[in-house]
Amino acid sequence: MHLNRIFGLFVVLLFAINSSAQNDSLILKNNNVIIGEIKSMNRSVVIIETDYSDSDFKVEWGGIKEIYTEQVFIINVVGGELFTGRIKTTAPEIVSIIGSSENNKIHMDSIVYLDKYGNDFLSNFYASFGLGMNLTKANDFTQFSLNLSAGYLAKKWSLDMYFNSLNSTQDEIDDIKRSDAGLEYRFLLPKNWYLAIAADFLSNTEQAIALRSNTRLGVGYFPIKNNKLYWGIGAGANTNLEKFSNDSPNRQSLEAYIGSEINLFNINDFSLLSNIYVFPSLTEAGRLRIDYMLNTKYDLPLDFYIGLNFSLNYDNRPGEIGKETDYIFGASFGWSW
Numbered sequence: 001m002h003l004n005r006i007f008g009l010f011v012v013l014l015f016a017i018n019s020s021a022q023n024d025s026l027i028l029k030n031n032n033v034i035i036g037e038i039k040s041m042n043r044s045v046v047i048i049e050t051d052y053s054d055s056d057f058k059v060e061w062g063g064i065k066e067i068y069t070e071q072v073f074i075i076n077v078v079g080g081e082l083f084t085g086r087i088k089t090t091a092p093e094i095v096s097i098i099g100s101s102e103n104n105k106i107h108m109d110s111i112v113y114l115d116k117y118g119n120d121f122l123s124n125f126y127a128s129f130g131l132g133m134n135l136t137k138a139n140d141f142t143q144f145s146l147n148l149s150a151g152y153l154a155k156k157w158s159l160d161m162y163f164n165s166l167n168s169t170q171d172e173i174d175d176i177k178r179s180d181a182g183l184e185y186r187f188l189l190p191k192n193w194y195l196a197i198a199a200d201f202l203s204n205t206e207q208a209i210a211l212r213s214n215t216r217l218g219v220g221y222f223p224i225k226n227n228k229l230y231w232g233i234g235a236g237a238n239t240n241l242e243k244f245s246n247d248s249p250n251r252q253s254l255e256a257y258i259g260s261e262i263n264l265f266n267i268n269d270f271s272l273l274s275n276i277y278v279f280p281s282l283t284e285a286g287r288l289r290i291d292y293m294l295n296t297k298y299d300l301p302l303d304f305y306i307g308l309n310f311s312l313n314y315d316n317r318p319g320e321i322g323k324e325t326d327y328i329f330g331a332s333f334g335w336s337w
Contacts, residue, residue: 027064042115129149133145208248229263232261239253255279256282260275293310308331
């Protein structure tokens with residue numbers, strides 16, 4: 001009898017804990033109500049799990065009228081300030097952050113992201129991949145492209161990585177091959193400052209580059225950081241190691257860099273990421289390199305998307321038979337997580 005009571009109490013407590021975890025609620029601007037467990041809000045999209053759906057709901061932050069949570073969240077607001085607490089709408093467009101020591105009232109548009117306190121790894125991880133292909137009978141033309149990206153956003157740091165590849169073949173014309181990849185770690189500092197460590201790799205036939213390896217170390221600042229737009233600027237130093245696909249001698253140099261990045265996300269299902277880096281050489285007088293990238297994406301149902309991509313690499317002192325400029329423009333169809 002005693003064991004049955006203990007078991008019954010355990011079941012009641014387990015049900016209560018589960019019910020509490022499923023008691024967050026969103027009231028949308030069309031007056032629909034979603035009740036479940038909010039996992040996170042990042043890049044202006046709220047992910048919420050419900051009992052009545054096999055997959056999580058994704059709700060645009062701008063479509064939410066009211067929000068109420070029973071869970072505790074880490075809340076990042078415009079200006080880089082962090083709060084911890086539950087969230088409750090107290091007036092139109094105004095929420096209260098109910099913490100252990102004090103309550104803070106803030107405008108909903110000032111919230112950059114929400115991270116459930118003690119959240120698991122996968123809820124902060126995002127990834128996408130896209131494919132593109134062109135086939136024509138004339139000249140037996142074939143072109144294939146692959147785009148991969150992934151990232152992780154934590155309370156004090158972020159990690160982003162990417163890989164892009166293009167291969168093109170055509171009768172009586174040399175094959176075209178291009179691949180680039182990168183990895184960047186950012187450690188977030190107070191007042192929207194951050195430290196950045198990055199490694200980038202490039203190979204292309206147009207500039208006769210077998211492999212270019214860059215390692216950047218610098219500091220950056222977000223003049224704008226909100227739930228619709230990140231704009232960052234940064235500067236630092238870069239090491240440049242180059243191997244060429246012809247008889248040109250290998251090169252290595254030390255460079256300064258100045259860069260800027262803009263990330264516009266989930267504006268009516270449209271996203272844009274663009275960055276530019278300018279590398280004036282410190283060890284090769286007069287040499288200047290520029291790397292530019294633009295990726296756009298339009299979201300489709302079931303997490304699919306269509307994208308347009310543009311990349312440009314400029315070097316005023318390329319290898320002996322390499323060209324000063326190489327660029328690529330492409331379209332892709334993909335899936336994101």
